[in-house]
Amino acid sequence: MTVSMPSSVDETLRLLSDDPAATILAGGTDAMVEINYEHRRPASVVSLRRVNELATWSIDGGTVRLGATVPYVEIMNSELAAASPGLAQASRTVGSSQIRNTGTVGGNLATGSPAGDTIPVLAALDAIVEIASVRGIREVAVVDLIVGVKRTVLEPDELIVAIRFPVASGPQEFLKIGPRNAMVISVASCALVINQAERSVACALGSVSPAPLRCGDAEEFAAANIDWTSDGIRITDPRTLETFGSMVADAASPIDDHRSTAAYRKHGIAVMARRALTRATTS
Ligand SMILES: Cc1cc2nc3c(=O)[nH]c(=O)nc-3n(C[C@H](O)[C@H](O)[C@H](O)COP(=O)(O)OP(=O)(O)OC[C@H]3O[C@@H](n4cnc5c(N)ncnc54)[C@H](O)[C@@H]3O)c2cc1C
CATH class of the missing domain: 3.30.390.50 (CO dehydrogenase flavoprotein, C-terminal domain)
Structure with a gap:
């Protein structure tokens, strides 16, 4: 198995374009379970661990922009908790502290499980997912991203880069x-x-x-x-x-x-x- 460790989104997109069968690895809390149980046997893995721009978030003009690899613990313990209390509540319920330290919203969305805890919150927030590939960026509403049990509209060479939703204006x-x-x-x-x-x-x-x-x-x-x-x-x-x-x-x-x-x-x-x-x- 080859493991690539890109350090930018552009480099990640080039790797995925050259090898669309590669498995993207964010926190690994879903992907590694599948690999360990041999439900998935990737020949190549692209790790997002060093892509710092995916792990940042901002609040600007009433909109939260959450990088795909911001871990749950950051959503719970930063200003994000006040800006998106529903997402912070959902984050607190995910797995254990080990899972919350490494698991990401991008991974939750890309897995597309009906039981993914961030998904109802993001659907209620009318959140938009920014999806990148070497062809450019496209935006898809969370409710349109997941089309069935663990089925999404993501192409094999596409990367979720961020999720946008409004700052809370009520409970x-x-x-x-x-x-x-x-x-x-x-x-x-x-x-x-x-x-x-x-x-x-x-x-x-x-x-x-x-x-x-x-x-x-x-x-x-x-x-x-x-x-x-x-x-x-x-x-x-x-x-x-x-x-x-x-x-x-x-x-x-x-x-x-x-x-x-x-x-x-x-x-x-x-x-x-x-x-x-x-x-x-x-x-
Ligand atoms: C013990 C345990 C308890 C758990 N408890 C919960 C729970 O309570 N609630 C819950 O919702 N989930 C739970 N999970 C599932 C998991 O932790 C979450 O779904 C988590 O958000 C996955 O994020 P990750 O970064 O670890 O994704 P990864 O495992 O790295 O990736 C998951 C999938 O998404 C793809 N992917 C990851 N990032 C991107 C991206 N940026 N763009 C495109 N594709 C991408 C990967 O290729 C892979 O197919 C649990 C898992 C474990 C092992």
Whole structure:
């Protein structure tokens, strides 16, 4: 196996263009599991470890630009946590501290698992993914990046360079359930993003559909039933919370598998959606 260690995005793109079958290695927390279990036997690997420009982030004019290899621990412990509280909450739930020290959002997106914890948050944020190749840069919405279970629109020679999304303008919540409290792949997850300036609500789900899922009807219902005031947002009729939970669960299309039943997932989604809206409107 050959391992390349480029030090710039341009060099990485040239390597991928010359050898599109090469495996990109970021934190390695998904890729090395596949290699160790021999589900993948790459002849060549392109490591992103020395590509410093991918590991930087910025906040500019109300937009966060997150480099593809910024690790979870940085999202949790920097100014990013205030700019994107939902993503910080999701990052805190990923694996163990070892995984959070090395795992990246770019890797989470490129793996494209329905259980990827950053994906519902980024879908609710209407995040845009910057994808580079020697042909140039293209931009794809997170909801369009992942088209099925571990299937993305990425070409073999393409590299995720960054993810862009708006700075928080209101409460954000991420909740997930699994068989235990830590080191757990989501059985179901729910992200809620409220934009006070636009008076909009976005809700997206994980582990209950092959690709990222937004809950349009429930979002519109919540936005119409929130009491938007200049000093905060409130729900005046408690039945709104129950109805919102049911509508979000209706949007899910879960399956029975080795982790859970579809019925439990639906139930969990209703509880999490209700809880997320409760927290967002009482904080
Ligand atoms: C013990 C353990 C616990 C875990 N717990 C969770 C959890 O709770 N929640 C969760 O969501 N995930 C979890 N994971 C999965 C994994 O940690 C995450 O998906 C992580 O974000 C992957 O990022 P990475 O940088 O390690 O990706 P890598 O393993 O390096 O790469 C993953 C895939 O993406 C490709 N890739 C990586 N970067 C790019 C890029 N910039 N452009 C294009 N393709 C790229 C690689 O070629 C590979 O196919 C866990 C994994 C382990 C081993």
